[in-house]
Amino acid sequence: MRTMQTAKNIIEVNNLCKTFKIHKRATGFKGALKDIFHPTYEWKKAVDNVSFSIHEGEMVGFIGPNGAGKSTTIKMLSGILYPDSGDMQVAGYVPYKQRKEYVANIGVVFGQKSQISWDLSPLDSYEVIRHIYRIPPKQYKENLARYTELLDMGSFIRQPVRQLSLGQRMRADIAAALLHSPKIVFFDEPTIGIDVVGKDKIRKFIRTLNQTDNITMIFTTHDMQDIVKTCERLIIIDDGQKLYDGSLENVKKGYGSSRIIEAEFESLPISLDLSHAVVSDADNSGLKKRIAFSTDEVSVNEMMSALMNTHNIKDVSIREPEIDAIIRDIYEGRIVMN
């Protein structure tokens, strides 16, 4: 056993890089023929010089658009993929070098790949897992009872997995990844394709576990509500590079002064000549406008009177920008975080 390098950081990643070779297939019969003799390849940098560290017990949201390199990073962190360059140390191990010993300390949930056997019931699959991880009988019994209750699995734990709904299967999968009491759990899109109620059950469970068991968790998702409801810290990556690493609060705070007024006007034409605001259509009628501005430049009061002095307004609402909109702006490069 190695001793942990630092007491605080359980995950340490420095300048991680991974490049994939992509076979570019030519189209058509002629192209296919040519392809056999002269295949063309393209190199794609999936992860490009990424560094971060994570404390023990932290819960970190890992987000980025499709193809940003999130899953590749998770797969390197969990010892499945070999990095091209860079260092990483997780729970005192170098994942890809000490895979067999290392993976006993972690749990991984893939939303898109079930780990439990299609033909067996979750309970039978858990039995196999018990052997693989050599979980002591007492710990196994306790964990099983606890997860069955928390994830509400009692009704389907003895049914073959192929007969389960996606939400049930996902919960069964989450329990499977946790039976051996891992120190770190990676969730790779655990809520993908699951309904609102199911998502809520999963989020609550993850939150509870993080708080009571002090398990370090990394969570990738495309649903910002997953992050808002579970994580305090956020890492955003795109094109293989880290765009943001900090608290979720900070992301929102950066926009704390911005407001959006949505106004529905009585009649056309609408001529808005506002120097400190961005005006856009809120629907197709042309009567509903969205006016975004910062309260540092114009007060809500001033803005409202500017609107009301020139037009008749039927309905109005004032909002803070949603986290989704902020993230979209970050992905699309409209906002540069630092």
Add this chain to the structure above:
Amino acid sequence: MTRYLSFAGIKFRSKMAYRFDYVLGILNTLLSFVVYWSIYKALYNGASEVDGVTFSMVTTSFLISLGLSAAFHKNEMFLQDKIKQGTIANELLKPVNFKLRMLFEDMGEGAFHVVFNFLPTVIIACFFAPIQAPSGARDVLLCLVSVILGYVVLWEISFIVQSWSFTLFSVWGLITIKNVMVNILAGAYIPMWFMPDWLRSAIRFTPFDSIYFTPVQLYLGELGGKEIVFHFARQLFWITALWAVGEYFWRSGIKKLVIQGG
């Protein structure tokens, strides 16, 4: 090690669920045995022996090698499917040696087929074919040990070809070629005694005759004390050598692994 044995045990038990499968398996094995037996019966045409090989030796040899090759048949698309669908990721997340686990699970399946397919076939065949009785309990025991070692040799050859799916992505064609090669060179179709001398001496330098022919020779009591040691040593040599080769392909494979599908 007990953990890996339990993988074999779990596989053995889970196979019990498919009972209809093994009834059909027995019929299948019996049928191919009867076909080969009839061909050699016609070839012998009542002669008691050919080149010092008796008809009952040939029959027994066929029963053992054909029966075992049927019993040891397994899903050889296993690794390719895992790599294609990306579920290899799940296997790599388990704190076990993947290759050893796969070997033991396959051994569990093989043991199941030996008990529920091979043994019934042997018992049924004894009623109508001149099967030679073993020369002693010691020979049966030695034969059993060499069957297990022979299985590992066979498994490792399969694993090496399967591990090429990391680079080739599709190995079905290669597996088919390999299976024909193994069955011919290991003496499942033509007993080793009747092969041309040059081929037989060439095979002696390959792992193929340690798969079925060593068990056959041990069962028939054809080998003397020193030869027994030599044959076991050869089986162990091939197990070690092929394991190293398989390990090389496996390691270089997972290094360039791309997880398909998200």
